[in-house]
Amino acid sequence: MEILDIKDLSFTYPTAKSPTLNNITFSVQEGEFIALCGATGSGKSTLLRLLKPQLSPLGEVSGNITFRGEPLSDCPAADIGFVMQSPEQQIVTDKVWHELAFGLENMGVPQPQMARRTAEMASYFGIEDKFDKSISELSGGQKQLINLAAVMVTEPKLLILDEPTAQLDPITATDLINTVKKLNRDLSLTVIIAEHRLEEVIPLCDKLLVIENGAVAAFGTPRDVLRTLYSHKDIMCGMPAAARISAMLGEPECALTVREGRELVRSYGNEQQPDTPRKADDNAAPALSFTNVYFRYERSSPDALRGLTFEVRTGEIFCVLGGNGSGKSTALMCASGILRAYAGSISVFGKKIKDYKNQSLYNESLALLPQDVQTVFLRNTVREELEDAGVEPDVLPFDLAPHLNKHPYDLSGGEQQLTALAKVLALKPKLLLLDEPTKGLDGASKRNISSLLRTLADSGMTIVTVTHDVEFAAGCADRCALFFRGEIVSVAPPEEFFSENSFYTTAASRITRGHFRKAVTAERTAELCRLNGRKVGAQ
Amino acid sequence: MRGFTELNPAVIAVYYICAVGIAMFCMHPVIITLSLLGSIMLFIALGKRNSVKLHLSFLLLFAVLALINPIWYHNGVTVLFVVNDSPITLEALIYGVCAAAMMISVLYRFRTFTMIMTADKLMYVFGKLSPKASLILSMALRYVPLMRRQTGKIRSTQKALGIYRGDNIADTLKGEVRIFSVMATWALENGIITADSMDARGYGSHRRTSFSLFRFTLPDGVFLVLCIVLSTVNISALALGGIDFTFYPAMSGISLSPLACAAYASYGLLSFMPAALEWKEAVRWKYLISKI
Structure with missing residues (x-):
């Protein structure tokens, strides 16, 4: 009816x-x-x-x-x-x-x-x-x-x-x-x-x-x-991995689920699997380092960070993944000096966080973009926001011109993220901390943010981002880390990281498991399929 | 029958109005003594630990209140002794003690009232009076902590941005003003969403009813009727002059007429009822546990 x-x-x-x-x-x-x-x-x-x-x-x-x-x-x-x-x-x-x-x-x-x-x-x-x-x-x-x-x-x-x-x-x-x-x-x-x-x-x-x-x-x-x-890239980029692979290969029947995706991928050969070139420099100086950091919110509460130790190298995009309440955001707050760890030391560019006096930490060295980007805005229009921060709209790596006269709250999630980022970039940070930058964004905005972060990293900025979004991490990170119960349990480049995880991983990695090595994004999968061609005998 | 604290909140509210009201308008030594004892017993029956400090502070307050009257007022015929040419009279002392006892008993009553009447019980009572007021109260109870949390978030974000928070007071102040103004915008913005959500769920389309988790059962009814009957006895005794008591210039004796005795008995029952109910529950539990 x-x-x-x-x-x-x-x-x-x-x-x-x-x-x-x-x-x-x-x-x-x-x-x-x-x-x-x-x-x-x-x-x-x-x-x-x-x-x-x-x-x-x-x-x-x-x-x-x-x-x-x-x-x-x-x-x-x-x-x-x-x-x-x-x-x-x-x-x-x-x-x-x-x-x-x-x-x-x-x-x-x-x-x-x-x-x-x-x-x-x-x-x-x-x-x-x-x-x-x-x-x-x-x-x-x-x-x-x-x-x-x-x-x-x-x-x-x-x-x-x-x-x-x-x-x-x-x-x-x-x-x-x-x-x-x-x-x-x-x-x-x-x-x-x-x-x-x-x-x-x-x-x-x-x-x-x-x-x-x-x-x-x-x-x-x-x-x-x-x-x-298939040809609408802006719409396809938010679709399931199996569908995106189908679209990129121009399949006559569109696969929707991981299972259908696996069948599709297996109809292609897997003889040639060249390694992707490594982007990051393994020997770069550390931009942010945590050594045995402990933190708890209250005297009687359990440790939110327990013996957290890791190092982020200058110029890389470091993605921190993990469940709710595993301490990811807490670690970012500690790194930015909003929360104070009770044991261990945190260094930013080789200098302990305690030794940065009077706001000097926030002047041209570190900036944090919080999860709720609305908290960044204090003025009535985007133009005023940018003026306060001292940004010229035309020097930004993205275009905010159509939104200059709007109230920041009236922008869409993706536009708010970009405006907040513009404000943060005005501080010329060398280390950018992002908390869930893709939360609530559509596929196209995610892709924008992802390529923007890549541009910034290529220009020498170090980026640490906490995220739940595995697809996003697989697409843009140099290294990924898994947070569990207040510490980091594994760190690896995304290809290794996601191909070794079996649950905490991308749909593309599930689709290609056992067929292609280290193919964790739909793009890479499609590329390998095209390279190998259809198996003889497969329809 | 349930304990006093589990009665319907509206019944509890009526009880407090009766018990406190009569104690406050009836300056009679017997009534006040009964009121004081009853309120202390309920406090003890509720079994709040670490309350020694509270009892001591109330005792001190009692002493101070009781002594203020004879020091300032010198009416009365029975002079006990003379200080600095001012007579200290027995009548003024007794009046002071009675007034102090009355105030302390009311304080104890309020103490137990706040212990028993949690926010949702109060809401329920308000809801009985006006459903709209109770909805507004419920929304306010939700919004205040929400706004406080958001302000905290904005403040720490702005700190990590380092734009408005300089090293001088003027910058910090400017930042705070901005935060305040943006909070107003935020509240309005979110208010629109909440209003939409209310509309979407049909707010204002019918006459509202009001839901609550509290029911009105037979024990509530019995207790309520008892409350009203006992209070009526007292109020009529008061109106007929059966329990009048004068302090100045000389104290009238404590009347033992049938009307007065009925009033003492009914106020005594009213005053001790809650504590008795609580104790009965406690004893019953003990008995049940020993059987298990």
């Missing part, structure tokens, strides 16, 4: 000259799981908000949206659930139980029914033990789960999610996506999800809707859609 039907939908914001959405037409069957993708600024969020009457932006709308056979505007709030990006700001109240009940309170549901429905939701989502807790005690992933549960409590017929995992780490993100899939399967709930993390979503979805410049670029099963998008 058709649940949602959209015909010739166009939308123009009041101040915009051209329409944001142009003649969008598609329909959704009940129980379908639809993934929506498109570059930042392509109109994804606008489209999703137009599907939820309570959140529809003001502007000129034309066309028809029918929901369950009736005009969408008549639909009560409870029938369409909407989960937004930020886990923190969507939450209204201070307690988990109150948050779960909030939607029901708004509907005027009597107390006994509320008790039953909140109890039901809490046990379905496995959050019974959190029921009495304050929201502030929860992690980001748990908060997002509460947001999902709080929406589900009113029994919506359609669930819309706008980049729900952008602020989460990969493991909790996968959990959340699987929970959404479970809802879709168990309750035959119709789901429309906009996501950047397509590696997990594409194999799960029934249909893929691609939006480009406000128009439907493609709509259909993911395999068919991807097949038609």
Whole structure:
């Protein structure tokens, strides 16, 4: 049965000259799981908000949206659930139980029914033990789960999610996506999800809707859609590794999962596997070195860093990977002097951090870009921000000109990252510390950041970045380190690092395992496939 | 029946209003003694450890309050002794002791009140009075720590950027002003998202109900009725002049009329009920554990 039907939908914001959405037409069957993708600024969020009457932006709308056979505007709030990006700001109240009940309170549901429905939701989502807790005690992933549960409590017929995992780490993100899939399967709930993390979503979805410049670029099963998008580099770069390899090789059938990718790669020969040239200089002087560093947040808490020892060489990109709470970010805070280690020593360019007096550490030697880049901005426009930092917009290695008069908070995640980076670069740091620079970014922005870091490193800057994003690390690092329980347990160049790990590794590495040595990125895999050619006898 | 602390928060609130209200408006030695003993016993029954310091400080406060009155007021017919040509009278001393006992008993009551009424119980009581106020309170309770955390984050980011924090006070001050102004922007920005989220979940579309984890059961009802009946006896005794007590110029005797006795008994019951309930629970647990 058709649940949602959209015909010739166009939308123009009041101040915009051209329409944001142009003649969008598609329909959704009940129980379908639809993934929506498109570059930042392509109109994804606008489209999703137009599907939820309570959140529809003001502007000129034309066309028809029918929901369950009736005009969408008549639909009560409870029938369409909407989960937004930020886990923190969507939450209204201070307690988990109150948050779960909030939607029901708004509907005027009597107390006994509320008790039953909140109890039901809490046990379905496995959050019974959190029921009495304050929201502030929860992690980001748990908060997002509460947001999902709080929406589900009113029994919506359609669930819309706008980049729900952008602020989460990969493991909790996968959990959340699987929970959404479970809802879709168990309750035959119709789901429309906009996501950047397509590696997990594409194999799960029934249909893929691609939006480009406000128009439907493609709509259909993911395999068919991807097949038609092989030449769209900006869209393909966020797709699963298997699909990217298929696209680069121009395969007639697009592979989606790791298993299909493996079958594809194995149909190619593996006789020639030349080593990639090493980029980094092994004998460069250390830029940052930790020797037996111990740190704890409180006297009674356990050590967050225990005997951390490592060295970052001048001019390299050093990626630190590891689970949540393993101490990665703490190590960066210690290196930047915000936190003080209680034992061991930290040196920056051969000089102990304690010997840098009065801010001299931050003058032309070290800069830290935190995870939440919004905390970098203090002014009302990007132009003022850059003036404060003393940057000329035209000397930057990237273009901020179109955004100079906007408020920094109005920029997209990728643009905010670049603006913050511009501000940091003005300090002319020789050592740049980055905390999760790719969090919440789409494929194209990630690629931009990655190539920008490479440019900076080539000009002599040393870069240490903490990240959860294995694909990003594999693509741009000179060396990768695995953090576990407050120390570094292994350090190696990415080709070795990811080909030796079997779980903490990239999809491309899983695809090529046992066939190609040290192929950890889709690009490298495609290159090796092309070099070896198809096996004789393979179709 | 459950212990006093597990009763419905609204019932607990009513109890405190009755017990404290009567103690405050009824300057009668018997009532005040009962109130003081009852409040101390509840405090002890709640079993808070390391409270010796609190008891000592209350005792000191009691002594000071009790002595202030006879030193400043010299009314009364029974002169005990004369200091610096000022008579110290028995009536003023007794009045001081009674007033001090009343204040200390109220302080003990407040102490136990804050121990029993946690934030969510208070919220529930507010919610009974006004659902909107309780929602606002709940949102505020969430936003204040959130803003404090964000300010901390911004401050440490800016420190590591080293742009605004110079070595002189003027730069630091300028930085702080900027942080304050950006926090206002941040709060508004996030407020929009929260408002969207509220709209998306149908806020304002119907008449709101208010959900709570607390239920109103038979023991709550029994306790509430007892509270009201006992207080009514006291209030009527007070209104009919059955438990009047005058201190000046000479103390009236403690009335033993049937009405007065009923008032003493009912206030005594009211005052000791919570402690008794708590003790009963403690004893029951002990018994259950010894059986297990």
